[in-house]
Amino acid sequence: MDSNKIGLFSNFKSDLSASLVVFLVAVPLCLGIALASGAPLFAGIISGIIGGILVGLISGSTVGVSGPAAGLAVIVLAGIQSLESFPVFLAAVVVSGIIQIILGFARAGIIGYYFPSSVIKGMLSAIGIIIFLKQIPHAVGYDADPEGDLEFFQPDGENTFSELFTMLDYIQEGALIIFVVSMIILILWEAPFMKRIKLFQVVQGPLIVVAAGIIINVLFKGSSLYIDQTHMVNLPVAATFGEFINQFTFFDPSAMLRKDVLILGGTIAVVGSLETLLCVEATDKLDPHKRITPTNRELIAQGTGNIFSGMIGGLPITQVIVRSSANIQSGGRTKLSAVFHGVLLLISAILIPNVLNMIPLSSLAAILIVVGYKLAKPSLFKKMFAAGKSEFIPYMVTILGIIFTDLLIGILLGLTVGIFQILYNNFRKPYVVETRNENGTTKLKLELSENLTFLNKASIIETISHIPDDTDITIDATRSHFIHPDIIEILEDFKQNAEYRQIKLEIIGLDKEHDNPMKELKKVAKEI
Structure with missing residues (x-):
C-alpha cells in the first residue's frame, strides 16, 4: 500500500496523543515568535490555528506541522516598523500567499530537492542543538529571551552562549525543581519497562510533565519557590466571546498594490517558501515511513494559509521543524495530528486560556530539550563522520553556520561548501x-x-x-x-x-x- 495514502483516521489514538504534545509545544512558540516579531501576541495564535487546521488539511505532508516561523521574525519585525501599520503589514502577508500559490502552480517546489542530504541533516542537528541551548535558561527560570527565538543574537541583547552565563544570576529554585521533576518523568517514560505498560503507551509523558508542573507550582504557592506569571505561558485572555473576536485584526486591501508592500510580500514568499521546502525535506527524513511530500502542493497549501492568516491578523506561516519533529517523536502518523493541534489551539484560546497560563515555562523547557536531543544525537555525528569528508564537512559547516548566524545563512554556507566540493571533484576526475x-x-x-x-x-x-x-x-x-x-x-x-x-x-x-x-x-x- 502507498504509505502516502494512509487514511486520516487510521492511527487515531497515536495522532490524538501526538497532537496534544504538539499543541503544548506550539502555544509558547506561537506567543514567543509573535513577541520577537513585534506583533500582537494573538497574531501568533492565529497563525498557529490556521497553520494547523487549514494548511494541515490542504498539505500533502502527513507529519509536517505548520505555524508562525521563527526564521521570518526579523523580516516581520522590520516590515511592521517600516510600514508603520499592522493592517498594511498584513496586506504584505496576503501578497506573499498569492505569490506562493503561483510558485506552487509553476512547480517551483522542486528547488528543495537540490539541497544535499548532508546539509539537511546538518540543519536538523543544528536546530536540535539550538533548541537544547535556548531552553536551558527557561529551565532555571530566566525567561528574558522569548520562546521560539532561534537566532544567535537575541532580542534581550545577549547571544545563545552569553545567555547561559547571564542566567546564573537569575536562577529560580522553584523553576529548577519543576524542570528536574519534568526531566525525570520524561526519562522514565522512555525506559523500556514503562513502554511495556499499556497505560503509558497511550498517555504521553509531556502531558504528565505539564500536569505535574502546574500541580507542583500550586503547592509552592505562598512560598519563595512559587513561580509567578512572568515565568509561565502568557496567552491573551478574553473575558467574553466578543472580546475574543476583537483580538482579530483585518488587513488593509487598499495597500496590496503599494510598491513597498509588494516588495515585502515577495521577500516573505521567497524566504518562507525556501524554509518550508527545507523543512519538508528534513521532515520526510524523520518520518518513520519515509513518505514523500508533494512540494508543489505544499507551496499551494502554505500560500493559502498565508492569505487567510494575513486577512484576519496572523503572522506568516511556514512548515516548521520544531513542531514537526515533536509530532513525529510523539507518534504522529497522519495529518490528523497537525489538524487537531490547530483545533486545540482554537478551543483553548476561546475556552481555557487561564488554565494554559498556569503552565510553567520550565516544564515546557524539559519537553523541548528532549526534542532537541533527539534531533542532535551523538550517534548521528559519528555516522556522518564515518561517511567521509564529503559528507561530514558540509554537515558541520551547516551546523556551525546555523548556530552562529541563522537558519538560511547556515544552510547557504553548507550548500556553498557542497558546491565547492563538486567543483573540486570535477576538477580532479x-x-x-x-x-x-x-x-x-x-x-x-x-x-x-x-x-x-x-x-x-x-x-x-x-x-x-x-x-x-x-x-x-x-x-x-x-x-x-x-x-x-x-x-x-x-x-x-x-x-x-x-x-x-x-x-x-x-x-x-x-x-x-x-x-x-x-x-x-x-x-x-x-x-x-
Whole structure:
C-alpha cells in the first residue's frame, strides 16, 4: 500500500496523543515568535490555528506541522516598523500567499530537492542543538529571551552562549525543581519497562510533565519557590466571546498594490517558501515511513494559509521543524495530528486560556530539550563522520553556520561548501591518465569520463597546457556519453596547438554522436 495514502483516521489514538504534545509545544512558540516579531501576541495564535487546521488539511505532508516561523521574525519585525501599520503589514502577508500559490502552480517546489542530504541533516542537528541551548535558561527560570527565538543574537541583547552565563544570576529554585521533576518523568517514560505498560503507551509523558508542573507550582504557592506569571505561558485572555473576536485584526486591501508592500510580500514568499521546502525535506527524513511530500502542493497549501492568516491578523506561516519533529517523536502518523493541534489551539484560546497560563515555562523547557536531543544525537555525528569528508564537512559547516548566524545563512554556507566540493571533484576526475612505453617511446593516454560538463574545463585546460612538446598522446572519448560543447571546443583548439608544438595527437570517439540531455528531455516530453 502507498504509505502516502494512509487514511486520516487510521492511527487515531497515536495522532490524538501526538497532537496534544504538539499543541503544548506550539502555544509558547506561537506567543514567543509573535513577541520577537513585534506583533500582537494573538497574531501568533492565529497563525498557529490556521497553520494547523487549514494548511494541515490542504498539505500533502502527513507529519509536517505548520505555524508562525521563527526564521521570518526579523523580516516581520522590520516590515511592521517600516510600514508603520499592522493592517498594511498584513496586506504584505496576503501578497506573499498569492505569490506562493503561483510558485506552487509553476512547480517551483522542486528547488528543495537540490539541497544535499548532508546539509539537511546538518540543519536538523543544528536546530536540535539550538533548541537544547535556548531552553536551558527557561529551565532555571530566566525567561528574558522569548520562546521560539532561534537566532544567535537575541532580542534581550545577549547571544545563545552569553545567555547561559547571564542566567546564573537569575536562577529560580522553584523553576529548577519543576524542570528536574519534568526531566525525570520524561526519562522514565522512555525506559523500556514503562513502554511495556499499556497505560503509558497511550498517555504521553509531556502531558504528565505539564500536569505535574502546574500541580507542583500550586503547592509552592505562598512560598519563595512559587513561580509567578512572568515565568509561565502568557496567552491573551478574553473575558467574553466578543472580546475574543476583537483580538482579530483585518488587513488593509487598499495597500496590496503599494510598491513597498509588494516588495515585502515577495521577500516573505521567497524566504518562507525556501524554509518550508527545507523543512519538508528534513521532515520526510524523520518520518518513520519515509513518505514523500508533494512540494508543489505544499507551496499551494502554505500560500493559502498565508492569505487567510494575513486577512484576519496572523503572522506568516511556514512548515516548521520544531513542531514537526515533536509530532513525529510523539507518534504522529497522519495529518490528523497537525489538524487537531490547530483545533486545540482554537478551543483553548476561546475556552481555557487561564488554565494554559498556569503552565510553567520550565516544564515546557524539559519537553523541548528532549526534542532537541533527539534531533542532535551523538550517534548521528559519528555516522556522518564515518561517511567521509564529503559528507561530514558540509554537515558541520551547516551546523556551525546555523548556530552562529541563522537558519538560511547556515544552510547557504553548507550548500556553498557542497558546491565547492563538486567543483573540486570535477576538477580532479574528468579523465584517467595512462602512461605506457612502446619501443622506447613514452606515450600518454587520456581516457575521458562518461560525462564532461563545463565544470571540467579548468582541469582539462590545465592538463593539456602542461603536456610537453614532442609528446605522443591519445585522447580517448569512446566511453563518454555526454561532452559539453565547451570541452569539444577546447579539444578542437588543442588539435591546432598540437601541430605547432610538434605533439603527435590522436583523438578517438570525439566524432561519434554524444547524448544531448535536452534532446532526450524533449523526446520524453513528447511521449508523455
